[in-house]
Amino acid sequence: MTAVSGTGAASWWLSEALASEGEARPAQPLAGDVRADVAIVGGGFTGLWTALSLRRRRPDLPVTLIERDICGAGASGRSAGKVHGYWTSLPRLARLVGPDAAWEMARLGTRAQQAIAAFVAQCGRDVWWREGGGLKVSAAPAQDAALDAAASAMVALGAADKAQRLSRAEVAGICRSPVFRAGVRYPEEATVHPARLARALRAAALEAGVNLHEHTPMLRLADDNEGGCRIATPQGSLAANRVVLATNVGQIAHGGIGRRFMAFSSYALMTEPAPERLARAGWTSPTSIVDARSFLHYARRTPDGRVLMGTGSGPIAYGGRVEAAAMTDDAASLRRAARGLKRLLPGLAETPVAGRWGGAIDVSSDRFPYAGTLPGGRVAYALGYSGHGVNPSWIIGECLASLVLDMRDEFTRSPFCTRALPALPPEPARYLGGSAIRSAILACEEAEEDDRRAPALARAVAALPGMFNLTIGTR
Template identity: 45%
Template sequence: MNLLDAVRSNIEQEFSWWQRDARSVFGSNTQLPLSGTIDVDVAIVGGGFTGLWTALVLKERQPQMRIAILDAYRCGDGASSRNGGNVHGYWGALPTLLPIFGTDKSIDAARLGTLAQIRLREFATAPGRDVWWVEEGYLRVATSPAQVQKIQEFIRIARDLGVDSTLTRLPQTELRNLCNSPRFLEGLLFSEGATVHPARLAYALRQAALDAGVQIFENSPVKHVRKGSPNKVETAHGAITARDVVLATYTGTMGLGPVARTTTLFSSFPVMSEADPEYLEKINYSVARGLADLRMFTHYFRRTKDGRILMGSGSGPLELGSAHNSEKLRRDPASAQRAATGLQRFFPGMRGGVVASWGYPIEVTSDRLPYFGTLADARIHYGSGYSGHGVNATVIAGECISSLILNQKDQWTTSAFCARTRMTFPIEPFRFVGGTMVRDAIVRCEDAEDAGRRQPLIAQAISNLPRVMGMRVGTR
């Protein structure tokens, strides 16, 4: 069996600001590439957050288990070191989850996210680790009257479910004490939320895996994964035989049929500002709390330890089928400019400009929840669909995939993260063409709302098509 499409990765060599900063502190030494043939219990393809957490969880549950990680470059150099570093679970996703999963499964998913948050905190705050962990909640802000209505809906749902202790509504006067941007009208503070330096976290996880006895082979791109008993993972200069294989390749799993049918490719583009801690103190943005507005294609942002602002736009281009190596998912001037415009709009007093920008593809499942599974005819496991919020979700991945490998029926494998029926997307090219039309229409409508203008009628009609068609994703 050749699963080349599911494991091939083409990481651009333009590093994120996070990666450059981490390299300046820790260096860029790599583990030796795979050479020759070895036999292990579990071979993990991909050394990002998913692969590293899975290895660590397996080692905790079965310390004698033989585990090897293969990475095409250096562990963590893919999506893991290119995200915004906002860390939060699924309490804020309840309005999206409830119509799909119902009350019990939705709250269960949120509670598992809380367990993941606890594990992240314990790891990040252990002695000797400096990953810029700051846990001050997660703030959603309304920047238009339409977004204020969304806050009201959040509050109503939380009260109806009896989970309103997870959030606090902040009128503008109180919001100004946390971040006094002239664009913020109202806020919703979720008690569960943190920020982290994602590249430093990747370095720490990598070191922890090495310390636990996990074999790591870097600069070892996988050429083939051959199904069998055992499975065989091949690189240019070696091979690994393993009872279980984990495909922890993020968007690379779009090459798998079960993933491709229920997942689509988007992209996200952040920019990083010059440091201006004096201005941030002046507007009361004194702690590195993560924020996002309430657009569907959000602006997500946070300050850094040294007084910068990362501003990201989740409205990048889509791509056809499983083409996760597409250049436009990594370089799109319009998306980068949208993030830079958001930075200027929300923080007009920041001195200096943008010092770095980058982009990367993200997977979005048809119901917006990650999924972890096993191929029907093989002991080959995978994780997919993080929707750009993978710091917390990859901890869940480690627990879920480990339980699948160990054939354990527990709170992880019986949850919606592993046990659910997912709606399939239309076949290509209808998925790409329709998705692009709806994405562009929603961006135009939300831009109009932010500017206080009427939404264009044609764009409004197109943006409502997913809801009219009964779809669960792409609806406002």
């Protein structure tokens, strides 16, 4: 297996986190031939939570983690920092795995939320953790039905207290916008500075005795002659009894994994501080906001009065080619983020922009993360967060630790490890079909927002996923 290299331009989050750290230096690259019981590839949320779980359960277990860049430089340091479990997805989960298993996954999400909050409280760093709930809004008449369906389904599943239906006036009490029509509030959600959280996890892993090597990409992974695995790196090698792959989109090129995962991309901008403009909009709480599009807009404010606006509408990667410029530097996607800010929050549209960035998103065939092992059981892997990874990365870290330790427990028995993932079409059908459907959905949703009818061909192509019971986007 060959690893992906390169991470694209840094997000505003990572630049700010490193500046706040001061003199923190990268860990030394791995040099020479090194052995560990467990080798972890990837220094983002998944790899770091896995390392911490292993050391908590087995303090004597030698764990070595390698990261191709620095911890937090990948997807973990590029996210919006919206932290929530699976109550927002309970109706879709119930259709996928049944109501009981859906509740099990949602309850694990609540455990993850509590575990992350506990880590934040004791880590000794200000990672901008704020608990304000999350708000999903209808921002066009065509989006009303999605909110109605979500709220009704939560009532039917006995989870009405996890999703509060809000009127236009109640939404305006959280944030005033000329296009917000109604909303559903999910109380569990929090926000965090994702790169500061990743750096805090890095510090905790070092304190827990994890052997960390940054600027150490995995070049190849192969079986060794002693019943384990050997990872080739630029300056040496790492032999281990078990390996954890925690590189997200970097795994999609692997033949045994890639048929059930693909890469989309997401783009965001961060404004300069504008607390007075936020006050005029009435957005003074840490409640985060998403609209009800399939390729949604997502927004959250920061403690210093900035606004992040993002769009999950970026291009699709061909196969495992996640290093393409379209994944990190697509001008059209950046323009959609700026248009989203102007339309949803017009009072902030003229605020200077402090940073813009994009990144690839690992998307599973059913839109939920999955942890498993490759044939032979020595290599565990996880991916498929589908743009929602801060909270689930704790769950998946526990799953991976249990898989590595050959444990049958609540994590390895959960649907995160046991459900069957449908295979995606082979390339080039996957890329061509996915790109056509993406373009059609975008055309339809832009027409909906402009109060006009989309072209007939776009409507027909956009309807294809529903005909085959597939999920493209979020609804």
